[in-house]
Amino acid sequence: MAIFITLRCGGRGEGRSEFGKYRCWSDDNDDPYVLAGDTKKDAYLSLEDLFTDAKSAGWKRINGEWMCPSCIAFNAENKKA
Numbered sequence: 288m289a290i291f292i293t294l295r296c297g298g299r300g301e302g303r304s305e306f307g308k309y310r311c312w313s314d315d316n317d318d319p320y321v322l323a324g325d326t327k328k329d330a331y332l333s334l335e336d337l338f339t340d341a342k343s344a345g346w347k348r349i350n351g352e353w354m355c356p357s358c359i360a361f362n363a364e365n366k367k368a
């Protein structure tokens with residue numbers, strides 16, 4: 288058995304077109320994820336890998352929420368970041 292853990296983007300769903308150039312990664316289920324062992328300790332330890340993967344893919348934690356690269360770019364262009 289394993290526990291599937293994935294990030295969800297904090298910028299998802301702000302009235303943007305699904306088909307725009309800044310489509311949120313979470314709308315495509317293209318989020319970083321890990322498969323952890325099935326204990327609390329395994330799950331906890333796997334978070335480190337999850338966050339490392341997220342950072343290397345361009346995700347950032349902004350104001351306490353993980354944001355995908357697409358939403359970061361959208362916010363930068365709209366001066367909300």
Ligand SMILES: [Zn+2]
Pocket residue numbers: 296297298299310311312313354355356357358359
């Ligand atoms: Zn996003």
